[in-house]
Each structure stands twice: as C-alpha cells, then as structure tokens.
Amino acid sequence: MDITLEKASDTNASLKITLTPADYKPEVDKKLKDYGRKVQLKGFRPGHVPASLVQKMYGKSIMVDEINAMLSKTVSQYIRENKLQVVGDPVPDRELAEAIDWDSQTDFAFSYTLGLASEFEIDFADLPSVTQYEIQAGDAEVESTITDLRQRFHTHGHGEDVIDGDTIYGELKQVNASEGSDAFTAKTAFPMNQMADDAKAQFVGTKKGDVVTFVLEQAFPDEKARATATGVKKEEAADLTGEFTFEVDDITRNEPAELNQEFFDKVLGAGAVENEEQLRTKVAEIVRSNYTREANQLLRLDIEKTLLDNTPILLPDEFLKNWLLETNEGKFTPEQIEEQYDDFTKSVKLQLIKNKIADQADIKVEYDEVLAVTRDMVREQFGFMGGENEEMNQTIDRIARNYLMDEKNNGQNYSSTFNRVYDDKVTEYAKTQLTIVTQEVTVDEFKGLVENR
Structure with a gap:
C-alpha cells in the first residue's frame, strides 16, 4: 500500500492511496473460504462447493467490500496518526473511482480531497485577561427581594x-x-x-x-x-x-407578611436568622448565589471569545461550503449556507482550539466521569437524594446507565454528555492558565452585560 499526501495549500490537500493484491487479497481469500464453508448450493453438499464457483459467484462483491472497508480504515488512521487538522469529511474522487474495472484490474488507485485547518498554537501567556464578574446585591435588590417574599408569604x-x-x-x-x-x-x-x-x-x-x-x-x-x-x-x-x-x-x-420570627423561619428555615439585619445579609448572599450560574456561563463565553479572537486559523472555505451543501442535500440552499457560514466556522474553530488545548494538557474523559455527571443529572431531575441509601443509589445508577446506553437514539445521549464533560474540563483548565480578573458589579450592571452578549 502506498499513501501520499499532496498539499495544494495550507488548507487544501489530496490523499492518494494505491492498493496492490498483497494489501487486500489475503483478507479476500479468507472470506471466500468462509463463504465456501457456509454457502448452500443445489447439487452440492454444504462445505463442498468448488472454490472456483464461490469465486465466480462472490469474489467481486467480497473484494469491493473489503477494499472499501480498508480505505475507510486507512484514511481515518492516516489522519489520526499524522494529526491532520481535517475539517469536514474526506471527499472521494468519484470520477477516479467510477473508472475502475473491478473485473480485470488488480492494482487500484484512489484519491480523497481533504479540507485542512491551518497550523496554529495556543500560548496562554500571550492571551489577554478575562473578567469574572462577582454580583453584589445592593440595597435596592435586597429590598425588592424582601418585598416579593413578604407578598409571597402574605x-x-x-x-x-x-x-x-x-x-x-x-x-x-x-x-x-x-x-x-x-x-x-x-x-x-x-x-x-x-x-x-x-x-x-x-x-x-x-x-x-x-x-x-x-x-x-x-x-x-x-x-x-x-x-x-x-x-x-x-x-x-x-x-x-x-x-x-x-x-x-x-x-x-x-x-404583606410582618418582619417577625415566623416570617424569617418560613423563608429561610427555623432559626436561620433572628432579626431584620441578619435577614438582609442572608438575602444578599442568596441574590449573589442565584447569579453564580449566569456569571460562570458568561465567563465561559468570554473565555471562548478570547480564544477565538486571538487564535488565527485559516479554513478551506470553498471546500467547506461545497461539503455542507452536499452533506445537507436538499435541506439548505447555497444562499442559506452562505448566510450561516460565519457561525459555522466559529463553531469549527472553537472545537479545533479545544482539541488543541486538550492535546497539550493531555485532557481525557473516562466513562466513569460521564456516568458520574449522568447520576447527578438523574438526582436533580427526579429529586433523588444520595448518601447512604444503597437501594436508592442503585436505582440512580441503573437509570443513568440505561440513559447513556439507550440504543434508540444511536448513542446520542452518551455523546452529548461526553462532550459536555469534555468542554467543562477544557474550560476549567483554561481558567487555570488565563489571567482571570475579578470585577464586582451590581445586578443591573450584570444584566446589561448579559444583554450585550
């Protein structure tokens, strides 16, 4: 087997593969023998059909199937071993493939067009700082929250x-x-x-x-x-x-409920606070914590934007547009693909950057990590408690495993959860490498920041 990569530019290449009988014939012969043992043909006892007849009946189809399987495996392996930044799928040269005479040829030549991303590096030391916002609950937010609570517990x-x-x-x-x-x-x-x-x-x-x-x-x-x-x-x-x-x-x-101990206990639990001053302090903490998830999500978006804005990557635009049109045949027009192309390329570049970071930091995701996240999702969704209840933990575990292994959606549940864990690990690593600047903002200021994003 001969494999050659010919680069026309930083973003376009051809992968040429030449096969000789030595590459495919041993596996083809093995499968022909298996067919000979299993095939049932009138006039012959099982396992005694002449090899020449088996070859005549099945030889061509077995050879085509074996060569196609070998090509798929070879292309994937070559891309992986040579760490090529391939975007889209390799596109076979159909004219070359259609010109093959499967009845008489023994040597075969194939060619695949590859779309490549240009080479790039991630140097965190050269990246600008990213702001992490800490939401401060002012008097207005605390007063508004207490007013709402008094109305709720009227x-x-x-x-x-x-x-x-x-x-x-x-x-x-x-x-x-x-x-x-x-x-x-x-x-x-x-x-x-x-x-x-x-x-x-x-x-x-x-x-x-x-x-x-x-x-x-x-x-x-x-x-x-x-x-x-x-x-x-x-x-x-x-x-x-x-x-x-x-x-x-x-x-x-x-x-409105009076600001007394009965109200304090209803809102925060028995004995949590004993006076209005303590209530206001606690409410301010709650307001801040309620915005923690939003603040973390904004930080993630800002980290991704910083990585995208400061990592120049060239993509094979024409190749990708044609590939998108072919892959989504009938679903999108060329005009629609053009309109959405910028958003698509941002997604592609971001994934390339995340993969590069994961490779540099040796970030991997194990099945147990995916399972642990799924267990937490089950607990949250059904309101299950963890702890020492072994029977409940076994129930949670069973539901989580069934969810991940659900065959009805072709493994999409596992893939989506895996990708979420993968993204979280890459983001957490990026946080340790970037300079994160903390800035206190009011609730209204934070809402304005979110709206502008």
Missing part, C-alpha cells in the same frame, strides 16, 4: 373600603332576567385583579353594605373570569349578561 386582612387587588364578597343579583326565567342570584366573590380596568372605578372605594349596579360582561369580558365571579361553569357564564347588582358584605386583601 396574610389575609379585612379592609374598610375596596381598593384594587382586594377580593370582595357579597350577593350578586340579576336586574332584568329573561322572560319566563328566574333572576340569577348568588353569594359570590369578585377578585378585583380579574375585573376589567375600566369597570374597577365602580367598585373601588365602596364599603360594606354598599350596592353597585353594573354590566356583568363589561366588568368580566373574559368568560373564564366571569365564571369565577359568578360561581357557575364557563359555558353557563357566557349566557349571563346585562345589568346586575352587587351588595358588598366583606372586603379581604392580602397583607
């Missing part, structure tokens, strides 16, 4: 007169019922937040004992809200229209 109170947001209880009466039917009446509750804005003025300011006359479908144009207000089914509420009266019997409203 208590019920009674009002003297109606304000927006109240729930008013009383008797609802239909003024003009249809002829031959009884007037609708009901003891019910009106949630003011479900009432149309332009109808609220009739009720705001009323007191117990006051009677309001109004048009029901104007106050509650939404039939679902009208059903809630009248206490009937939605389909029945659609028929309730016209003037009604409502006599106010009671007014209730949600009162």
Whole structure:
C-alpha cells in the first residue's frame, strides 16, 4: 500500500492511496473460504462447493467490500496518526473511482480531497485577561427581594373600603332576567385583579353594605373570569349578561407578611436568622448565589471569545461550503449556507482550539466521569437524594446507565454528555492558565452585560 499526501495549500490537500493484491487479497481469500464453508448450493453438499464457483459467484462483491472497508480504515488512521487538522469529511474522487474495472484490474488507485485547518498554537501567556464578574446585591435588590417574599408569604386582612387587588364578597343579583326565567342570584366573590380596568372605578372605594349596579360582561369580558365571579361553569357564564347588582358584605386583601420570627423561619428555615439585619445579609448572599450560574456561563463565553479572537486559523472555505451543501442535500440552499457560514466556522474553530488545548494538557474523559455527571443529572431531575441509601443509589445508577446506553437514539445521549464533560474540563483548565480578573458589579450592571452578549 502506498499513501501520499499532496498539499495544494495550507488548507487544501489530496490523499492518494494505491492498493496492490498483497494489501487486500489475503483478507479476500479468507472470506471466500468462509463463504465456501457456509454457502448452500443445489447439487452440492454444504462445505463442498468448488472454490472456483464461490469465486465466480462472490469474489467481486467480497473484494469491493473489503477494499472499501480498508480505505475507510486507512484514511481515518492516516489522519489520526499524522494529526491532520481535517475539517469536514474526506471527499472521494468519484470520477477516479467510477473508472475502475473491478473485473480485470488488480492494482487500484484512489484519491480523497481533504479540507485542512491551518497550523496554529495556543500560548496562554500571550492571551489577554478575562473578567469574572462577582454580583453584589445592593440595597435596592435586597429590598425588592424582601418585598416579593413578604407578598409571597402574605396574610389575609379585612379592609374598610375596596381598593384594587382586594377580593370582595357579597350577593350578586340579576336586574332584568329573561322572560319566563328566574333572576340569577348568588353569594359570590369578585377578585378585583380579574375585573376589567375600566369597570374597577365602580367598585373601588365602596364599603360594606354598599350596592353597585353594573354590566356583568363589561366588568368580566373574559368568560373564564366571569365564571369565577359568578360561581357557575364557563359555558353557563357566557349566557349571563346585562345589568346586575352587587351588595358588598366583606372586603379581604392580602397583607404583606410582618418582619417577625415566623416570617424569617418560613423563608429561610427555623432559626436561620433572628432579626431584620441578619435577614438582609442572608438575602444578599442568596441574590449573589442565584447569579453564580449566569456569571460562570458568561465567563465561559468570554473565555471562548478570547480564544477565538486571538487564535488565527485559516479554513478551506470553498471546500467547506461545497461539503455542507452536499452533506445537507436538499435541506439548505447555497444562499442559506452562505448566510450561516460565519457561525459555522466559529463553531469549527472553537472545537479545533479545544482539541488543541486538550492535546497539550493531555485532557481525557473516562466513562466513569460521564456516568458520574449522568447520576447527578438523574438526582436533580427526579429529586433523588444520595448518601447512604444503597437501594436508592442503585436505582440512580441503573437509570443513568440505561440513559447513556439507550440504543434508540444511536448513542446520542452518551455523546452529548461526553462532550459536555469534555468542554467543562477544557474550560476549567483554561481558567487555570488565563489571567482571570475579578470585577464586582451590581445586578443591573450584570444584566446589561448579559444583554450585550
């Protein structure tokens, strides 16, 4: 076998492979013998079909299959052993392949067009610093969070007169019922937040004992809200229209929870804090921790951008565009590929950079690491607890293994989890090599940074 790499440029090359009988014939002969032992042909006992007949019947197809398998293995092995930065797939020279006479030829020549990325190096010492943002919770964020918590853990109170947001209880009466039917009446509750804005003025300011006359479908144009207000089914509420009266019997409203020990315990757990000052300190910590994941994700994006912006890599653009068009035949037009090409090349370059870093740092991902991440995902998804419960741990392990080995999606679950672990390890290594500058920002400043990304 003769293999030659001919580089036309930094980004384009041809891989030429020449095969002689010595390369493929031993394996072809071995498979012909296996066929001879197994083939069943009328007039011959099993295993006694003449070799010449087996050769005539199956020799050509076996040789073609063996050579194709050998080519695929050889191309992949050559690329791997010579550490070629191949992008896209090797494209066979179809004209050369179609010109082969499989009946008479014994020597075969094949050629593959390769798209290559130009050579590049990653020197972390030459890269600029990357900013890691630490979110500081100011008074406004703490106050807003506590206000929300007080509303969430509200208590019920009674009002003297109606304000927006109240729930008013009383008797609802239909003024003009249809002829031959009884007037609708009901003891019910009106949630003011479900009432149309332009109808609220009739009720705001009323007191117990006051009677309001109004048009029901104007106050509650939404039939679902009208059903809630009248206490009937939605389909029945659609028929309730016209003037009604409502006599106010009671007014209730949600009162923000008081800043007392009962509230502290409900929010943070029994005995976690004992006064408002401690509550504010704890809430500030919670606000900061809630943004930790977002801050880490922004740091990852900034690290990737720094690597991309400072690592010049040339790609075989025409080769890749043609390859994308062929690979996605019928799915995309040349115009669509052109439109999305920049995003595609960023993804390709970033993966090349990550692979280079992993190679330099000898970063590898083992199955046990992938399994451990999957176990954590199962615990989080199903709310399982770890610890000393062996039966539960075995259940988690079984679910995780089944997820990774699911054959229905051709191993995609394992591949996607593997890639996530791989990316995480490369990113964590990059953090140790880059200069990371910490900068404190407010919540609003951080939100602005995220929006700009």
